[in-house]
Amino acid sequence: xxxxxxxxxxxxxxxxxxxxxxxxxxxxxxxxxxxxxxxxxxxxxxxxxxxxxxxxxxxxxxxxxxxxxxxxxxxxxxxxxxxxxxxxxxxxxxxxxxxxxxxxxxxxxxxxxxxxxxxxxxxxxxxxxxxxxxxxxxxxxxxxxxxxxxxxxxxxxxxxxxxxxxxxxxxxxxxxxxxxxxxxxxxxxxxxxxxxxxxxxxxxxxxxxxxxxxxxxxxxxxxxxxxxxxxxxxxxxxxxxxxxxxxxxxxxxxxxxxxxxxxxxxxxxxxxxxxxxxxxxxxxxxxxxxxxxxxxxxxxxxxxxxxxxxx
Numbered sequence: 001x002x003x004x005x006x007x008x009x010x011x012x013x014x015x016x017x018x019x020x021x022x023x024x025x026x027x028x029x030x031x032x033x034x035x036x037x038x039x040x041x042x043x044x045x046x047x048x049x050x051x052x053x054x055x056x057x058x059x060x061x062x063x064x065x066x067x068x069x070x071x072x073x074x075x076x077x078x079x080x081x082x083x084x085x086x087x088x089x090x091x092x093x094x095x096x097x098x099x100x101x102x103x104x105x106x107x108x109x110x111x112x113x114x115x116x117x118x119x120x121x122x123x124x125x126x127x128x129x130x131x132x133x134x135x136x137x138x139x140x141x142x143x144x145x146x147x148x149x150x151x152x153x154x155x156x157x158x159x160x161x162x163x164x165x166x167x168x169x170x171x172x173x174x175x176x177x178x179x180x181x182x183x184x185x186x187x188x189x190x191x192x193x194x195x196x197x198x199x200x201x202x203x204x205x206x207x208x209x210x211x212x213x214x215x216x217x218x219x220x221x222x223x224x225x226x227x228x229x230x231x232x233x234x235x236x237x238x239x240x241x242x243x244x245x246x247x248x249x250x251x252x253x254x255x256x257x258x259x260x261x262x263x264x265x266x267x268x269x270x271x272x273x274x275x276x277x278x279x280x281x282x283x284x285x286x287x288x289x290x291x292x293x294x295x296x297x298x299x300x301x302x303x304x305x306x307x308x309x310x311x
Contacts, residue, residue, distance in 0.1 A: 062104070136175055136178065
């Protein structure tokens, strides 16, 4: 009898192995991706198409809101009184464009990867996203409960101590935003440099701490990237992030932002990432950077160019 039970269990394991494989593959699904871009910016669109194609990232366009084309009625409805005075049309359009993406995320009920059209990606971008997302979505047991020291960065971070239940760990892994690229005070080793100055003026600070480690597959892209980033990858809570050129938002996070950001009021990254109730995480090392070849939001840089007759 026991022989037949053991044999049956083995056979069932063999039969269900492909199903387990498909379930694991589903957990590693790359998130739906969208790129915010003005249709008239053909050169930037060409550049981002080449960049994302080289990293095997499929995407759809979100036609950005052109702040220059907003009527006075639309501005009154979609921007606060102070914003209408102090924000450039590009800043307002940028804010409203991201808000469109948040609405899309809530409607779909699935996480959404959002790019601006001036982003550069690491060779292992796709592998990092899939590994990080799979961990945040499914893992409850691999969160470190000890004190972790990153020898490369001199980073000493307090981890969760003592015994914690599985439900408690799962709660700690709930997330609203996962930053793949960021500016400001985001380095887990507190290597902030001059980024500390704008954070002191207008930032909302969080307590930096480690969240979870994740392992990348030994693909050619990951191996090639070791020369760029020698640090083992992990997820952490950044202290004071800026920038919205590459991030993944969950439906829960999008709903929070839609509720708290009904109208354009200031730079969208300062307002959005400054919300205390938003559970923001970031990957380290970062895998996306803003090219900043030209800005479409305007501001002091463009004003001084006009005054000084700079190209």
